[in-house]
Amino acid sequence: MRIAITSTGKDLEADIDPRFGRAAHFVIVNAETMEFEAVENTQNLNLAQGAGIQAGKTIIDNHVDILITGHCGPKAFKVLQAAGVKIMTGAKGRVADAVAQYKNGELEVSPEADVEGHWV
Numbered sequence: 075m076r077i078a079i080t081s082t083g084k085d086l087e088a089d090i091d092p093r094f095g096r097a098a099h100f101v102i103v104n105a106e107t108m109e110f111e112a113v114e115n116t117q118n119l120n121l122a123q124g125a126g127i128q129a130g131k132t133i134i135d136n137h138v139d140i141l142i143t144g145h146c147g148p149k150a151f152k153v154l155q156a157a158g159v160k161i162m163t164g165a166k167g168r169v170a171d172a173v174a175q176y177k178n179g180e181l182e183v184s185p186e187a188d189v190e191g192h193w194v
Contacts, residue, residue, distance in 0.1 A: 075105040077176060078133050079169045080143040084112035086170040092144025095126030101169045102136055105177065110169075126150025133159060142172045142181065151187040163188045 080097035081088045086108075091097035096115075103110040113136055115129055126146070130153035133141055140160045154161055162181040165172045175181050 075140065076102055076136070076138045077105050077140045077142060077173060078102045078113075078136065078138040079165070079172045080141075081112070081169050083169075086110060086168070086173070088169050090142075090144060090165050090167060090169060090172055092166075094141070094143045094146045094150055095129045097129070097143070100129075100133065100136070100138075102138060103169070103173050105173065108173070127153055130154045130157075130159075140176070142176060145189045146184065146187055147189050148187040151184075 078100045080091040080094055081099045081101045082091045084099055099115055100113045101110050102113060113132060115132060126149050130150045133154060134157045138159055140162065141154060142162045142165045144165055146161055146163055151161060161184045163184045
């Protein structure tokens with residue numbers, strides 16, 4: 075199982091970035107082994123619009139099963155959901171905390187986007 079967490083940095087100790095489309099990085103973690111890789115999202119940071127859709131494509135291209143983030147807008151949510159990615163919003167703390175919360179069953183799959191488009 076591959077879990078992507080929006081992050082301000084490139085490792086498990088980095089803080090969760092509350093934004094999805096404009097997150098600095100995605101830390102992708104193997105939930106069983108805790109091996110991870112960081113994927114940059116810098117190409118989307120300054121887009122006038124469409125950052126969430128482009129970030130969604132990055133998640134899909136990296137074969138992620140679950141996305142953990144602070145917030146996810148409607149367009150990105152639809153792209154991710156159509157690809158079968160489960161989205162969990164409301165995460166806080168560090169990347170490692172989010173993985174632990176997932177493993178402990180403390181996070182729930184979001185039924186819909188939790189912010190309007192163009193949330194900054």
